Amino acid sequence: MREVVIALVPGILVYALVVHWGVLVQCLLAVLFALAAEAVMLRVRGLPVKLFLFDYSVIITALLYALCISPLTPWWINLCGILFAVMLVKHAYGGLGGNLFNPAMAGFVFVLLSFPADMNVWPAVYSLHSGSPGLLDTLALIFSGRDSIADIDAISAATPLTHMQSQLGGMNMIGEFTTDPRYGLVAGTGLEWVAITFLAAGLWLVFRKIIAWQMPATVIATLFLVSLVFYGFDAGVYASPLFHVFTVSTLLGAFFIVTDPVSSATTATGRLIFAAGVGLMTWVIRSWGAYPDGFAFAVLFMNALVPLLDHFTRPRVLGEAVDN
Amino acid sequence: MTRTLHRFSGGLHLDTHKHESRDVPSMLVPLPGQIILPLKQHIGLAARPLVNPGERVLKGQIIAEPEGYVSVPVHATTSGVVRDIGDYHIPHPFGIREPCIVIDADGLDELFPIEAVTDYAALTPQALQEIIRDRGIAGLGGAGFPAHVKLKEGVDNAVDTLIINGVECEPYITCDDRLIREKAMYVVSGARMIRHAVNAKHCVIAVEEDMPEAHDALAGHITAHDDIELVRVPTRYPAGGEKQLIQVLTGKEVPSGGFSINIGIIVHNVATAAAVYRAVTRGEPLISRYVTVTGEVKTPRNLQVLLGTPVSDCLKLCGYEDSNDTRIIVGGPMMGTQVRDCNIPVTKTTNCIIVRRKIPPIQELPCIRCGRCADVCPVNLLPQQLYLYAKADRFDETRQHHLFDCIECGCCSCVCPSHIPLVQYYRYAKFEIALEEQRRQGATRAEQRFLNRKRRLQQRQEVKQKQKAGSTTTATESGDTDADRKAFVRAAVARTRSRKERGTDR
Numbered sequence: 001m002r003e004v005v006i007a008l009v010p011g012i013l014v015y016a017l018v019v020h021w022g023v024l025v026q027c028l029l030a031v032l033f034a035l036a037a038e039a040v041m042l043r044v045r046g047l048p049v050k051l052f053l054f055d056y057s058v059i060i061t062a063l064l065y066a067l068c069i070s071p072l073t074p075w076w077i078n079l080c081g082i083l084f085a086v087m088l089v090k091h092a093y094g095g096l097g098g099n100l101f102n103p104a105m106a107g108f109v110f111v112l113l114s115f116p117a118d119m120n121v122w123p124a125v126y127s128l129h130s131g132s133p134g135l136l137d138t139l140a141l142i143f144s145g146r147d148s149i150a151d152i153d154a155i156s157a158a159t160p161l162t163h164m165q166s167q168l169g170g171m172n173m174i175g176e177f178t179t180d181p182r183y184g185l186v187a188g189t190g191l192e193w194v195a196i197t198f199l200a201a202g203l204w205l206v207f208r209k210i211i212a213w214q215m216p217a218t219v220i221a222t223l224f225l226v227s228l229v230f231y232g233f234d235a236g237v238y239a240s241p242l243f244h245v246f247t248v249s250t251l252l253g254a255f256f257i258v259t260d261p262v263s264s265a266t267t268a269t270g271r272l273i274f275a276a277g278v279g280l281m282t283w284v285i286r287s288w289g290a291y292p293d294g295f296a297f298a299v300l301f302m303n304a305l306v307p308l309l310d311h312f313t314r315p316r317v318l319g320e321a322v323d324n
Numbered sequence: 325m326t327r328t329l330h331r332f333s334g335g336l337h338l339d340t341h342k343h344e345s346r347d348v349p350s351m352l353v354p355l356p357g358q359i360i361l362p363l364k365q366h367i368g369l370a371a372r373p374l375v376n377p378g379e380r381v382l383k384g385q386i387i388a389e390p391e392g393y394v395s396v397p398v399h400a401t402t403s404g405v406v407r408d409i410g411d412y413h414i415p416h417p418f419g420i421r422e423p424c425i426v427i428d429a430d431g432l433d434e435l436f437p438i439e440a441v442t443d444y445a446a447l448t449p450q451a452l453q454e455i456i457r458d459r460g461i462a463g464l465g466g467a468g469f470p471a472h473v474k475l476k477e478g479v480d481n482a483v484d485t486l487i488i489n490g491v492e493c494e495p496y497i498t499c500d501d502r503l504i505r506e507k508a509m510y511v512v513s514g515a516r517m518i519r520h521a522v523n524a525k526h527c528v529i530a531v532e533e534d535m536p537e538a539h540d541a542l543a544g545h546i547t548a549h550d551d552i553e554l555v556r557v558p559t560r561y562p563a564g565g566e567k568q569l570i571q572v573l574t575g576k577e578v579p580s581g582g583f584s585i586n587i588g589i590i591v592h593n594v595a596t597a598a599a600v601y602r603a604v605t606r607g608e609p610l611i612s613r614y615v616t617v618t619g620e621v622k623t624p625r626n627l628q629v630l631l632g633t634p635v636s637d638c639l640k641l642c643g644y645e646d647s648n649d650t651r652i653i654v655g656g657p658m659m660g661t662q663v664r665d666c667n668i669p670v671t672k673t674t675n676c677i678i679v680r681r682k683i684p685p686i687q688e689l690p691c692i693r694c695g696r697c698a699d700v701c702p703v704n705l706l707p708q709q710l711y712l713y714a715k716a717d718r719f720d721e722t723r724q725h726h727l728f729d730c731i732e733c734g735c736c737s738c739v740c741p742s743h744i745p746l747v748q749y750y751r752y753a754k755f756e757i758a759l760e761e762q763r764r765q766g767a768t769r770a771e772q773r774f775l776n777r778k779r780r781l782q783q784r785q786e787v788k789q790k791q792k793a794g795s796t797t798t799a800t801e802s803g804d805t806d807a808d809r810k811a812f813v814r815a816a817v818a819r820t821r822s823r824k825e826r827g828t829d830r
Contacts, residue, residue: 055689096689096690266698267695267698268698268699271695310706310709315698315704316704317703318578318729319567319580320726
């Protein structure tokens with residue numbers, strides 16, 4: 001699991017460089033909160049703290065969670081999500097190996113639903129020069145919250161997915177959005193580079209045989225194919241397959257979240273169905289849902305189906321029901 | 325005709341560790357001072373002792389007879405005096421004691437007269453089975469299934485293929501390799517005899533790809549007339565498992581919960597074939613076997629060991645010095661069992677003795693459902709789910725997940741990143757289920773007893789009530805009932821008397 005943490009580092013750095021350095025603060029806070037929460041829960045449950053605290057599992061949870069939330073998220077929201085993820089989603093279900101839901105995704109969705117206004121404050125990408133929040137503004141946002149900033153709209157901006165959704169909601173066409181400077185090459189200025197870094201890190205993990213290629217490939221292929229069909233059907237209201245695939249959440253999720261063995265199906269067939277389901281549900285929620293991004297919801301939805309998947313995809317045992 | 329080989333799913337490429345012992349010629353172990361012969365060295369019922377302490381026995385004499393059909397006799401492996409019949413430690417994962425016959429060797433090694441058969445082809449399959457049973461032959465591959473039972477199955481059912489298994493897939497073990505190289509003729513001749521006994525259409529002798537010398541030795545004894553196929557199968561653990569070997573050679577699957585004979589196949593180990601040859605043409609009972617002694621010893625090699633020889637004698641012969649930082653494993657590294665006591669005897673199923681360095685206990689971590697175990701399982705089980713259910717004592721679910729199809733090969737434990745000794749959980753679950761079955765049978769019996777008693781009491785009550793009713797309503801007939809009673813007593817006395825007389829007659 002240590003390699004997974006290492007593989008996340010380049011993506012985080014690129015994120016900090018091209019989008020906003022606030023992500024480093026979020027990562028740091030999330031990891032500290034998570035370690036504290038984990039230590040408390042291990043102690044409460046009477047488990048050896050030393051053995052489990054630094055097994056990297058809770059650190060991965062914290063980093064994935066921190067990458068999902070905005071770099072400008074207030075610290076108490078960060079804390080709420082982490083406490084929910086570690087104490088309830090992970091330990092209340094039996095700790096490492098026992099949790100039904102992915103803790104990082106559940107923590108993220110918990111704060112997304114609980115604090116919708118704060119969770120929607122995203123910084124503008126540096127390269128767009130549209131007034132990205134400076135040092136003081138950032139620290140004020142993180143440590144005192146939204147109310148401490150006089151004009152919040154001056155320093156925040158919609159993410160490409162949010163922007164696209166609001167554009168479409170305003171009866172505009174995709175074409176008008178793709179000419180917007182923040183669209184970048186295919187999936188958002190700056191952000192697409194973050195996505196590509198996660199893709200490279202994910203491929204490295206595949207190469208090192210730490211994760212299997214089947215699940216990420218299935219997620220990406222499903223998302224690509226579904227969006228291709230609808231893009232071909234009406235390119236005016238459905239985003240291009242490349243836009244869907246090169247979004248940060250898709251590539252981070254496909255290689256680092258879907259591949260979490262604990263909360264995904266455990267049979268080979270079950271895993272493929274799980275991955276395909278995540279790809280499909282992500283597209284459905286992004287295109288037709290109320291939330292701009294659907295990856296976390298898609299993962300949680302498929303998590304809930306895991307017991308069923310495992311039950312119905314048990315492989316045929318050697319010599320079982322053969323007609324000789 | 326070359327046979328197209330198939331693949332079994334899962335499995336592992338293991339470090340074979342065969343070179344340590346495979347190229348050294350085998351050595352005869354000198355006569356030990358004392359021989360300990362367990363009455364049960366095979367699957368089935370234990371044999372029943374025929375000798376008493378103090379009695380002198382000869383080498384090759386039957387000292388315990390088979391009990392029931394799935395059982396084989398035990399032969400004295402040297403001449404001497406029976407010292408004791410009692411419980412001694414045997415090679416077993418739980419370190420239990422089982423009934424054994426202990427013989428003090430007199431050093432004369434005097435032979436019991438034996439009878440050889442010159443022309444096996446003239447014998448009926450039944451006669452051949454009798455001989456094989458009388459000579460105490462149990463499968464020498466590891467499970468110890470009585471050989472004659474497999475032969476009888478073969479006679480009763482149509483046998484398409486007889487497989488002689490020389491695929492020694494577990495690391496470290498080279499006893500079959502050595503046996504083939506030194507006694508290839510025995511193996512081939514034994515194969516012919518078994519084939520004759522079961523009337524098999526095809527006969528295949530299989531060895532592993534990394535046993536070229538053994539292959540050549542066998543090829544030298546197979547004639548064109550034989551119509552025996554010699555096949556080399558790829559080296560992958562557990563290719564030598566019966567179900568896996570059948571799959572590799574024929575592409576067929578042994579039905580879950582069934583036996584290979586259900587699909588017309590019989591598998592015997594090469595050492596069993598060699599033992600059959602010796603039993604038939606020389607009349608020799610099964611009293612010795614090849615055993616690999618390897619690992620942390622000065623001279624790893626194969627030994628020809630008289631059954632009942634203490635493991636410690638074999639170890640000493642290979643230059644083993646007792647020390648605190650080694651552990652001793654009887655059997656292979658994957659499926660063998662660690663033993664605490666070196667004075668346990670070599671039995672019919674002891675194929676290997678490994679000395680290994682002690683390793684500090686590794687902390688067992690939680691299962692993260694990574695599924696590597698499922699990838700390597702040769703039976704396509706879901707070890708991670710089985711583990712979960714076994715740990716939670718949910719035995720119905722373990723059965724639904726085919727616990728009893730597990731061959732305990734240990735591939736899953738070997739790859740587990742959380743160091744979970746999975747096979748131990750499965751053994752535990754199997755043990756608990758067997759226990760539960762016994763308890764249930766006991767409970768059914770108790771219930772039956774209870775119901776019977778209830779019925780008896782009820783009947784008694786009814787009779788009493790009838791009698792009461794009878795005595796009040798038919799008081800005038802009391803004289804008759806009195807006479808009846810007297811007659812009843814007389815009859816009872818007569819019965820008892822006749823019973824006593826019969827008893828004294830005996």
